[in-house]
Amino acid sequence: MPLSHTIKLQRFETLIQRARQIAKREGLKRIAVAVAENQEVIEAVEDGRREEFCSGIFVGKRDKIIRICEQSGIDPNLHEILDVADEDEATYQAVKLGAEGAADVIMKGIVSTAKLLKTVLRKELNLKVSSLLSHVAVLDIPAYHKILAITDGGMVPSPTIKEKIRIVENAVAVMNSLDIPHPKVAILAATDSVNLVMQATTEAAIISKMSERTQFEGAIIDGPLPFDMAIANSPSDRPLTPTSVAGDADIIVVSNLETGNMLIKTLDYFAGARFGGLIVGSRIPLSVVSRADDAHNKLFSLALAVLFSDYLKAVHLDG
Amino acid sequence: MVSDPMNLQTAPAISTFTLLRERLNDQFTKVPPLKVGVVCSHEFNVLRAVCEVRNQGWIEPVLFGDEKFTRDICEDNNLDLTGVKVIDKRDPKEAIKEASSLALAGGIDIFMRGRLSVYRLLHELCKRSNNIRQSTDLLTHVAVFELAKYPRLLLLSDGGVVIAPTLDQKVRIVNQTIDVALALGIDKPKVALLAAVETVLSYLPINLEEAAIAKMGERGQIGRAIIDGPLAFDVAVSEESAAIKKINSPVAGKADILIVPHIEAGNSIYQALVVFARAKAAGVVIGARFPIVITARTDSHVNRVNSIHLAIWLKLNQV
Numbered sequence: 131m132p133l134s135h136t137i138k139l140q141r142f143e144t145l146i147q148r149a150r151q152i153a154k155r156e157g158l159k160r161i162a163v164a165v166a167e168n169q170e171v172i173e174a175v176e177d178g179r180r181e182e183f184c185s186g187i188f189v190g191k192r193d194k195i196i197r198i199c200e201q202s203g204i205d206p207n208l209h210e211i212l213d214v215a216d217e218d219e220a221t222y223q224a225v226k227l228g229a230e231g232a233a234d235v236i237m238k239g240i241v242s243t244a245k246l247l248k249t250v251l252r253k254e255l256n257l258k259v260s261s262l263l264s265h266v267a268v269l270d271i272p273a274y275h276k277i278l279a280i281t282d283g284g285m286v287p288s289p290t291i292k293e294k295i296r297i298v299e300n301a302v303a304v305m306n307s308l309d310i311p312h313p314k315v316a317i318l319a320a321t322d323s324v325n326l327v328m329q330a331t332t333e334a335a336i337i338s339k340m341s342e343r344t345q346f347e348g349a350i351i352d353g354p355l356p357f358d359m360a361i362a363n364s365p366s367d368r369p370l371t372p373t374s375v376a377g378d379a380d381i382i383v384v385s386n387l388e389t390g391n392m393l394i395k396t397l398d399y400f401a402g403a404r405f406g407g408l409i410v411g412s413r414i415p416l417s418v419v420s421r422a423d424d425a426h427n428k429l430f431s432l433a434l435a436v437l438f439s440d441y442l443k444a445v446h447l448d449g
Numbered sequence: 450m451v452s453d454p455m456n457l458q459t460a461p462a463i464s465t466f467t468l469l470r471e472r473l474n475d476q477f478t479k480v481p482p483l484k485v486g487v488v489c490s491h492e493f494n495v496l497r498a499v500c501e502v503r504n505q506g507w508i509e510p511v512l513f514g515d516e517k518f519t520r521d522i523c524e525d526n527n528l529d530l531t532g533v534k535v536i537d538k539r540d541p542k543e544a545i546k547e548a549s550s551l552a553l554a555g556g557i558d559i560f561m562r563g564r565l566s567v568y569r570l571l572h573e574l575c576k577r578s579n580n581i582r583q584s585t586d587l588l589t590h591v592a593v594f595e596l597a598k599y600p601r602l603l604l605l606s607d608g609g610v611v612i613a614p615t616l617d618q619k620v621r622i623v624n625q626t627i628d629v630a631l632a633l634g635i636d637k638p639k640v641a642l643l644a645a646v647e648t649v650l651s652y653l654p655i656n657l658e659e660a661a662i663a664k665m666g667e668r669g670q671i672g673r674a675i676i677d678g679p680l681a682f683d684v685a686v687s688e689e690s691a692a693i694k695k696i697n698s699p700v701a702g703k704a705d706i707l708i709v710p711h712i713e714a715g716n717s718i719y720q721a722l723v724v725f726a727r728a729k730a731a732g733v734v735i736g737a738r739f740p741i742v743i744t745a746r747t748d749s750h751v752n753r754v755n756s757i758h759l760a761i762w763l764k765l766n767q768v
Binding site for chain 2: 271273274283284287318319320321325327328330356357358359361362364384385386387388389390391392393395396397398399400401402403420421422
């Protein structure tokens with residue numbers, strides 16, 4: 131069943147309200163779902179419609195989509211359906227809707243993430259803007275004093291330092307879109323000292339030195355920092371620089387996919403966090419939710435994608 | 450495990466730190482206190498924890514460090530050192546040397562880190578004498594958590610010592626962590642080899658290695674345990690997630706042990722559980738003849754005491 135108006139975390143609720151305001155101004159944001167014949171995905175889009183910020187363009191087998199809508203008590207006429215039986219073709223059509231401006235967000239249905247991304251990267255669609263697509267998760271953790279982004283726990287397995295820099299830039303853009311103009315970025319490692327046998331610490335040191343040299347606009351970056359020092363005022367044996375993000379990070383950059391993924395899931399399962407995620411680096415945000423994400427998390431992922439889509443349009447208009 | 454001195458086969462598994470304390474209380478009616486060698490003892494947090502466990506009657510500390518500084522700290526904080534041997538060694542190298550000699554003469558059962566780096570302590574200890582390190586074993590860190598939301602103790606390795614374990618080292622980490630679980634009375638512990646996703650994908654080397662280890666487990670090549678991987682964090686600890694993702698695994702949702710692919714992941718999970726999920730925790734380095742307690746300054750007093758308790762229990766059980 132679609133999400134009822136149950137308790138949501140306050141910070142998330144604020145962001146959903148912002149998505150609603152944008153939709154009020156510009157009309158409901160359109161979510162093109164690639165291969166949409168999946169109950170959870172359709173319900174997530176319907177949740178977004180009930181929250182008054184989006185509606186779906188379900189690309190896939192019409193009969194099946196209508197049947198799923200009826201089973202879930204959703205009026206299919208409140209969304210658009212594009213009848214495409216073939217999976218590859220449905221994926222292509224959904225992505226093309228995004229490329230042509232007929233959709234604001236591209237969402238993964240039951241197609242594999244790999245196939246969706248391959249389609250997004252097709253040259254003729256001209257969708258890729260950054261040199262790297264990366265995943266950004268945004269979490270609302272009850273015990274933390276603000277929202278926290280973790281990246282990359284969903285896309286890039288073991289980023290090179292060059293890729294890490296793109297990952298930072300992509301995440302900074304997402305936080306900018308959430309009205310956090312100068313996010314504090316912690317480059318995560320297992321320790322706060324630079325240890326030459328731990329690559330995560332040396333790369334963190336390099337990136338934070340680049341930040342000191344003002345090579346990153348609009349972000350304050352420090353690392354290496356272990357997770358506890360990034361988010362709490364933990365004691366350290368070493369003096370931290372005055373610009374340090376310690377204890378007040380907005381963005382956590384992990385050194386590999388596994389760390390990010392496990393950290394997000396630990397916080398979700400054991401610390402009562404809610405999170406949304408999106409893939410950044412293309413002209414249109416991509417929403418890829420996992421089956422195991424609960425309805426709140428899926429709704430939040432869509433709200434994030436809508437806010438980011440709006441931000442990308444504004445940046446594009448500014449040139 | 451070479452013997453079963455605590456009748457583990459009959460006793461129920463230790464599922465909380467309170468239960469661990471009760472079991473220790475029973476044991477110490479029969480055995481004398483263990484000798485804990487504190488290296489570079491001039492550190493308030495460590496002295497406080499050591500004195501508390503001493504007052505329980507379970508340990509007899511031997512302090513190696515700056516004697517005047519150590520005594521001053523104790524005086525200022527009402528910690529009673531009456532009858533405690535303090536050996537004046539200001540140089541960490543000298544402190545380790547002295548402590549090692551005493552250990553090899555049978556005068557120390559457990560090591561505890563004071564005011565020096567983990568790396569320095571472990572490195573010097575191993576260098577000092579091959580007899581400190583058991584020839585076949587790897588020094589590994591095992592953390593134990595008690596979580597409000599989980600019905601049993603959860604073990605995690607390695608988030609503290611081995612930076613990026615090779616396949617061979619990972620197998621040792623699995624084996625040594627199983628020994629700890631067995632010592633805690635967890636019969637046939639369920640071991641989850643953690644990754645970002647359950648699928649075995651050729652471009653994710655961690656998933657490939659974990660698939661190999663899981664198969665070794667199936668073939669009975671690894672100790673008395675049920676092993677599966679790759680598994681994502683949520684699938685390892687949540688039966689609901691496992692059901693949604695349709696992962697058919699004897700470990701999914703019921704893991705006793707989490708094995709992480711590298712130190713960043715383990716360290717971040719540890720901090721996230723302690724800071725945001727208020728986990729009760731303990732951590733010990735095993736693989737030497739003596740358990741080594743290396744708690745960090747950021748650990749709470751309660752968790753530092755838990756760590757000493759765990760080390761005592763492991764020593765009594767010959768882990």
